[in-house]
Amino acid sequence: MAEKVVEMFDARSSMPEEYGVVKPCVLFLTQKRIVVGIIEGISSKLVVAVVISAVVTFSGLFLRELILFLAGLVAVVAVSSVLAVTDFLVRHRRRVRVKKLAPDEVLTVNKKNFEVSYLDLVKVTHGTFERYEWGMRFLIPTLPELMHDIELVTSKGRYAFILDRVNLDRCMNLLNKFVPEKIEKDKDEEF
Numbered sequence: 001m002a003e004k005v006v007e008m009f010d011a012r013s014s015m016p017e018e019y020g021v022v023k024p025c026v027l028f029l030t031q032k033r034i035v036v037g038i039i040e041g042i043s044s045k046l047v048v049a050v051v052i053s054a055v056v057t058f059s060g061l062f063l064r065e066l067i068l069f070l071a072g073l074v075a076v077v078a079v080s081s082v083l084a085v086t087d088f089l090v091r092h093r094r095r096v097r098v099k100k101l102a103p104d105e106v107l108t109v110n111k112k113n114f115e116v117s118y119l120d121l122v123k124v125t126h127g128t129f130e131r132y133e134w135g136m137r138f139l140i141p142t143l144p145e146l147m148h149d150i151e152l153v154t155s156k157g158r159y160a161f162i163l164d165r166v167n168l169d170r171c172m173n174l175l176n177k178f179v180p181e182k183i184e185k186d187k188d189e190e191f
Helices: 044-062 065-097 103-109 165-178
Strands: 005-014 022-030 033-038 114-115 121-131 145-154 158-163
Touching: 005 165, 022 065, 022 103, 022 158, 022 165, 033 103, 033 165, 044 065, 103 114, 121 165, 145 165
Parallel strands: none
Antiparallel strands: 005 022, 005 158, 022 033, 033 114, 121 145, 145 158
């Protein structure tokens, strides 16, 4: 019998081997395991184009050459915009394609994709934390955003996933059906 995907969730994976790196992913919950499909964007090597444009901009500034400065400034804005839009489109297309695959196929698409068997789970915890996400990128003060995460502790390591509140509740309800004894519960919880 083929393994059936019970539910899919869009999430962000906090990469255990890369401290502070959060990558978009898709969680596939089946009856036996959780399969994680990491969604990669465009190559980070393309940032070199933005750096070269910035060097031209600062060269024009230091040489007091207005045309060189403006040309570099326009290049920085144009290249950054094109790369941001391209990265968004590539990630969207890959997310749609990954959602159409079977769990075993997801594992073969990207070497960073992995699975967590319910048998390997030691503990499942969840929580809420505040995060200053968008404003700090543009140096604009903002209010903290409320984030929700699930941490899967296995014999091989820890995996953390950030979900929105609705998906967190749905995911915890499903995990409660498959591994209720491994979920760490709060006193006032209904799971």
